[in-house]
Amino acid sequence: MPVAQRAAVPAGTPVPHARPPYEHEPAAPPGNGPFWRRLLPALAVLALVTRLPSFARPLWNPDEGFLATEARMLGQGAVLYRTVVDRKPPVLPWLYELCFALFGDGSLLPVKALAVLAQLLTAVLLASLARRRWGERAGRTAGSLYLLASVCLAPEDAQAACFEVFMLPWTAAAIWCADRARWGAAGLAVAGAMLTKQTGGAVLAPVLLMLWTGRGRGSGAVALALGAVLPVAAVAWLTGPARLLFWSVTGSGTYASVAGSVPLAVDRAAAGATVAAVGCAGLLVPVGALVLARRRAAPPELWVWLAASGVAVTTGFHFFGHYYLQLIPPLALLATSALRALPRRVLRTAVGLSVLSCGYFLGWGLTDEPPDLPHSLKVARAVRERTRPTARVLFWGMHPEQYWLADRRPSGRFLTAGLLTNYSGGRGPSRVGEAYGVPGSWPVFRRELAHRPPELVVDDSRGKPYAPGRLPSLRAALARSYERVGAVDGAVLYARKGREAE
Numbered sequence: 001m002p003v004a005q006r007a008a009v010p011a012g013t014p015v016p017h018a019r020p021p022y023e024h025e026p027a028a029p030p031g032n033g034p035f036w037r038r039l040l041p042a043l044a045v046l047a048l049v050t051r052l053p054s055f056a057r058p059l060w061n062p063d064e065g066f067l068a069t070e071a072r073m074l075g076q077g078a079v080l081y082r083t084v085v086d087r088k089p090p091v092l093p094w095l096y097e098l099c100f101a102l103f104g105d106g107s108l109l110p111v112k113a114l115a116v117l118a119q120l121l122t123a124v125l126l127a128s129l130a131r132r133r134w135g136e137r138a139g140r141t142a143g144s145l146y147l148l149a150s151v152c153l154a155p156e157d158a159q160a161a162c163f164e165v166f167m168l169p170w171t172a173a174a175i176w177c178a179d180r181a182r183w184g185a186a187g188l189a190v191a192g193a194m195l196t197k198q199t200g201g202a203v204l205a206p207v208l209l210m211l212w213t214g215r216g217r218g219s220g221a222v223a224l225a226l227g228a229v230l231p232v233a234a235v236a237w238l239t240g241p242a243r244l245l246f247w248s249v250t251g252s253g254t255y256a257s258v259a260g261s262v263p264l265a266v267d268r269a270a271a272g273a274t275v276a277a278v279g280c281a282g283l284l285v286p287v288g289a290l291v292l293a294r295r296r297a298a299p300p301e302l303w304v305w306l307a308a309s310g311v312a313v314t315t316g317f318h319f320f321g322h323y324y325l326q327l328i329p330p331l332a333l334l335a336t337s338a339l340r341a342l343p344r345r346v347l348r349t350a351v352g353l354s355v356l357s358c359g360y361f362l363g364w365g366l367t368d369e370p371p372d373l374p375h376s377l378k379v380a381r382a383v384r385e386r387t388r389p390t391a392r393v394l395f396w397g398m399h400p401e402q403y404w405l406a407d408r409r410p411s412g413r414f415l416t417a418g419l420l421t422n423y424s425g426g427r428g429p430s431r432v433g434e435a436y437g438v439p440g441s442w443p444v445f446r447r448e449l450a451h452r453p454p455e456l457v458v459d460d461s462r463g464k465p466y467a468p469g470r471l472p473s474l475r476a477a478l479a480r481s482y483e484r485v486g487a488v489d490g491a492v493l494y495a496r497k498g499r500e501a502e
Helices: 003-007 035-050 052-056 062-075 091-103 109-134 136-149 163-179 183-196 198-213 217-239 241-248 262-279 281-293 300-317 321-340 344-367 373-386 401-406 417-421 441-451 472-481
Strands: 392-396 456-459 482-488 491-496
Touching: 035 052, 035 109, 035 136, 035 344, 052 109, 052 344, 062 091, 062 401, 091 109, 091 163, 091 183, 109 136, 109 163, 109 321, 136 281, 136 321, 136 344, 163 183, 163 198, 163 300, 163 321, 183 198, 183 217, 198 217, 198 300, 198 321, 217 241, 262 281, 262 321, 262 344, 281 321, 281 344, 300 321, 321 344, 373 392, 373 401, 373 456, 373 482, 373 491, 392 401, 417 441, 441 472, 472 482
Parallel strands: 392 456
Antiparallel strands: 456 491, 482 491
């Protein structure tokens, strides 16, 4: 607080949480005035427009298909981490389940609408942060730049109602609360981020830095710890602590390992980083100009937030495109901070690049379709034609949306072959097989095949390393109890012997 302002403060008035001064940093504007009345509608329209492609397709990637199938099973009485399993925390499956309970399970439109609101909330929080620190123009800049960059990835990564989209409001809220020294609320936001996706916990690093450089560290640390721990403890009590820990953390050792896939991981990292850099050029230009000019215009916690998010992107060494979404909020704030210390022409360049990138990726999304959606629709149609509505089936592949599209119940708890073989889109043929699946999964899978055999098995491996011929347990089960009855678009259909699916 400047000396002139401090002298006008009555004696005994608490001094606000101090921050180190940065170049050209104005005082926080008094009151809201017309700021939010003007900015909120503009950001809402921008959030909706940038996510229009998400509404143009039934779904965009297998994560949405997994969540839709999982939520439908939960609505039919399945128990998370017991009779349906996933490697993710429970918040988003529960949100999908709630949407299905309220609006029916035949469409993802309600979830897609919530994804628009999630992006809007993230933009509003970033705008509020920037406005409080650097003024109203910075607030408008931060919110707008974030939304423009938030869809600048391949459509299946940017337009899906996926984990990152619903994680980012929590991470922005954690920084927003920490900036106001509301440490209990910051802890709650950190917990919300982690319970949406594990890598959301990366935001704890900048929050801890803000706590360390602020006042009241002792009481603040206690409030932060309680806020972060209590929600996780409550969720652990609901789902079972051992099961939550296993499926969210300890059971994914082989999945998170890069052993045997280093060249592929490097290629995917380079490709993903290239697409993200092109899409975020409007953010990277001012940040890069600031770094080259060696000018200090951004608070250190923003750099820590970006670095921690970068570490989160590398976790698991799979480098899926949607992982890079976690970098955009800190980049948007860093770019906004940089633009205050750079010539006005850099602002025009940043906005122009952001608009161009957004327009390109928006056009891509409106004219494109998910790579495997036509195939999944064909396979689902064939299964509907060959099975009764109450039949249980097994899709042996990496597209769990086929269960949802076919409207048929899975025969067991494992919705993809990846859980049983350690295969994923980011992994090559090494370390794929029965020995590399989730620990303990194959005995459970064999019991499910024996006690509740599917009426139809769809081998959708199509030459991938997890084909049944390479898996002794599944190969023996098919030879013993099933016979080939057809094929569709490369997928092979097997019906139970003596009881061909109706």
